[in-house]
Amino acid sequence: MRKQKLRNLAALLVVALVLGCWVGVAGAFVPGAGEAINQLKASGLYSNTDVNQTLVDLSNTSNGTVTSVTYIGAEQTRTDNTFSVVSQTYDAAMDRITSFCFELYNQYDPGGTDIGLSGILNLDNPILTVHVYTYGVQKDQLMYAFVSGIVDCLGNPPIRSSSGSSWVNNYSPAAMSSKVITSFKIGEKLITTTSGTPITMDVVPYVKDNRTFTPVRYLAYALGVTEEGVLWNEATQTVTIIKDDTTIKLTIGSTVLIKNKETIIMDVAPELVDPGRTMLPARWVSEALGATVTWDEVTQQVVIKQGT
Incomplete structure (x- = not known):
């Protein structure tokens, strides 16, 4: 046939x-x-x-x-x-x-x-x-x-x-x-991903000081983290992200990212925007979870790839 x-x-x-x-x-x-x-x-x-x-x-x-x-x-x-x-x-x-x-x-x-x-x-x-x-x-x-x-x-x-x-x-x-490709676009609330249906955010990615800031919570979801795997501590202003055997901690205003027991110094600190979303350049969380990040200047898109 x-x-x-x-x-x-x-x-x-x-x-x-x-x-x-x-x-x-x-x-x-x-x-x-x-x-x-x-x-x-x-x-x-x-x-x-x-x-x-x-x-x-x-x-x-x-x-x-x-x-x-x-x-x-x-x-x-x-x-x-x-x-x-x-x-x-x-x-x-x-x-x-x-x-x-x-x-x-x-x-x-x-x-x-x-x-x-x-x-x-x-x-x-x-x-x-x-x-x-x-x-x-x-x-x-x-x-x-x-x-x-x-x-x-x-x-x-x-x-x-x-x-x-x-x-x-x-x-x-x-x-x-085994591959997941995720795309964030400046000024748009929709995340496209090969892992399933598109994700609609309540904030949009933006550019600040030549860096593209994306919402950490939705970035984590796009990378396969469950809702239960994203925790917010109001008292300490800390975000904890848990996926499989990896735990990441970020604190508003601090350039320190903790991955399990490893300390990573970022070149920018997370910041809060309405309605209470933690924003950070995508590559810090993505790379900590084993993904790679590229920026397309022409299309104004952040593209994140998981898998080889």
Whole structure:
């Protein structure tokens, strides 16, 4: 059955290339996927409860830059990313993106999840934005797998073996289940995370003295800490965060962070804002819990990654 699907995909590719364009869906063998994607296109929305979408701009691949804009769910939750990739032609980049989607389709299809893409390959008048759609029970995880793998797929050919390829091994459902990517955006109350539904905060991240301050409580939740694992002591103005075998303590106005028995001196002290939220640059708590933090100046987003 899988071989027949791949033959069908190959036939679609041949027809598309002969016509000088790429149309429709690569995948769409999960019942309802093609119709759901077409309905999303017709609605004028970027995503809905059934379909997610990422727009990948390949117009600057020759300069080694790719950008993506991802929309998740009925709220059309948006995440912007800018990637540095190996310099290559649009044609080469599109070929790699297509191959990567096929690899992901083969991994996620058994779980009732689909991936599709559409764009134009007419090099006389190219449309350089590729639309990638995910549908089905693991559509969120599959979309994050695709976005997470853009740099890899545009920089490294898959290393194939009898068990699959490096793309499969790095972005399979099992591999992605151990990774959590969280995004805070300046001035917005919504946290997007691959670990589950978006989290709505009652305060917004802000910039002060060139540092991005995020609410510690909601940051902890996004990093997998339970509500019971975040404790506030009014008398001592201390926040305690507990996750597995790690305990972190922060005190308002103090640059000392205690991780278990280790003392860490921060370069900024936590501060309180209405309605009583402790704010601190994200990297101190994130790194103490084993995550890594990056800042995207263009999109004004803090991106936190857990897992390898």
